[in-house]
Amino acid sequence: MTTSEPASTPAPAPQRSKGIVIGRVAGAPVIVTRSWFLAAIVLTILFLPTVQGLAPHLGAGAYLVAFVFVLLLFGSVFLHEAAHALVARARGQNVTELAITIWGGHTAYTGGLGRPLDGFLVAVVGPLTNLALAGGFWIAFQASPVMNVPTLLLWAGAVSNAFVGVFNLLPGLPLDGGQILESLVWQVTGKRSTGTIAAGWVGRVVAVGVLLWALVVPLLQGATPVLTTVLWSALIGAFLWAGAGAAISNGRRREAISALAAGRLAHPALTVAYGSTVDEALSARAAAVASGVPVAAGYRLVVVGQGGEPVAVLDDDAVAAVPAAARQTTPVDAVALPFVEGSAVHPAMSGTDLLNHLATRSAGARLVPVVEDGRVTGVLDLADVARAVRGTA
Incomplete structure (x- = not known):
């Protein structure tokens, strides 16, 4: 028994x-x-x-x-x-x-x-x-x-x-x-x-x-x-x-x-203002690379509102599909995946608290923003969380 x-x-x-x-x-x-x-x-x-x-x-x-x-x-x-x-x-x-x-x-x-x-x-x-x-x-x-x-x-x-x-x-x-x-x-x-x-x-x-x-x-x-x-x-x-x-x-x-921790699992983020164009977003990434930021190591471009709140994350495949001639006129929101409202996590959120939050607030979305003191610090991919739970991260 x-x-x-x-x-x-x-x-x-x-x-x-x-x-x-x-x-x-x-x-x-x-x-x-x-x-x-x-x-x-x-x-x-x-x-x-x-x-x-x-x-x-x-x-x-x-x-x-x-x-x-x-x-x-x-x-x-x-x-x-x-x-x-x-x-x-x-x-x-x-x-x-x-x-x-x-x-x-x-x-x-x-x-x-x-x-x-x-x-x-x-x-x-x-x-x-x-x-x-x-x-x-x-x-x-x-x-x-x-x-x-x-x-x-x-x-x-x-x-x-x-x-x-x-x-x-x-x-x-x-x-x-x-x-x-x-x-x-x-x-x-x-x-x-x-x-x-x-x-x-x-x-x-x-x-x-x-x-x-x-x-x-x-x-x-x-x-x-x-x-x-x-x-x-x-x-x-x-x-x-x-x-x-x-x-x-x-x-x-x-x-x-x-051992789960949102901050440790998240991809670091670069932010671009809502209303920016794809060209401006790519320019921001290029400027970050020029300043020594290792953008190639998994950084995500996050669209933020006027108050700095996360709105969406750029879809890299969609960005790559935009012709060079159209980048100056294509808004970032056209190639971005919107975040679910209320899905943001603090980098210190961990363990079962993190899992419960993702289960109840992400509404099935794969990506959620990581925010600390009103500033976007990263993007958490739920696939990375799943791999960590399975021990394959």
Whole structure:
């Protein structure tokens, strides 16, 4: 069971898992996905021999008892995810869904965890819920005077919840224990991305460990590994490995986002007055070159109004297409791309603040002006921002 929070970049509302909505918790739908039904069949078959061994008199009724155990486990998973959702909402998150899947379940939320304590509390409450359920089932099991079907289900509930609680506390993403480790490293280092990457690498170790457990432990005991156990462990290990890899990528992405700065990414700018001609703009560029300004190194020509406010940026391809004879009569606004009103950024704007501004104010434009104290200092190309986030700048 896991919790998931999108990376800290503006994005459309997350796509909802497909399945049957059975209710709502913390304002979010509880979804039973199609894959859970496959898991229910597999778990029923796996638990069936235990029921038949302890209650051979049940006959075909053993199938029903095994399925009741699966429903009991389903309820435990639901309570686990509900605990995540309720605490996430209490910590200021917008819970978007609780999904019951073939791997157990996950709770998705948006809002951005602001403090290590938030992540710790959201993560730890899920496994603690299972451990509390395990304790309750065990106490009830111990109080039962005879071993019958209800007692068997109490025993199964105790064992399964104890396993789920302990397994989810393993300190590697995407497990809850990984988010706990992430929060602890975040608290110590002050950088969430460091915690995410560290917990992701530990998650890969856990993934390998799950498979090795199925292979090595039987060999150390002088037995042959059970094929079904090895296959199941391999599937779980693959799931954990993929989740750990995604966590590492998200951590690196967060590092890249935190390093974003408008001033550092922007192309420097030369300004020309609104109403100027293309010839005057090119003359201004030539004068800048003559004075030693390395215009060829990415400078952009920006058209400014009477108050110095940025109006548009010259399209170099359009400028080059103007015949030499027409440059003295062609206004710069005829070969310029207008800036979106309100899209200007300060050179010190950085990180998620910069991304949120670009997402909400650029209106899809690729270029935005960089302005400091009323003076245009550069032009920011959103393609450069995207490359920086991807780590390819």
